[in-house]
Amino acid sequence: MKTQLIPLTVKTQCDNGRCRNRAEYIVAREDTPVYMQLHLCGECLKTIAALAKETQAKSSPRSNKTKKGEENVGADSGSRR
């Protein structure tokens, strides 16, 4: 499933926990209705990206298995849906 990162122009709040920043990006998954998409501010996006890199490097140093061609954004454990 394709996931895109789209710059956000509408004023809305970041979806990451209690973050009160204004969301700047939409994590738009192809099959997801607009109201269910994830809105993130630049800071959280950066943090998550860095964490994902870090975590993946730590947890899977040698397993380079691709997950059925799915783009994994990091937060998704893959078991949902």
Ligand SMILES: [Zn+2]
């Ligand atoms: Zn945020």
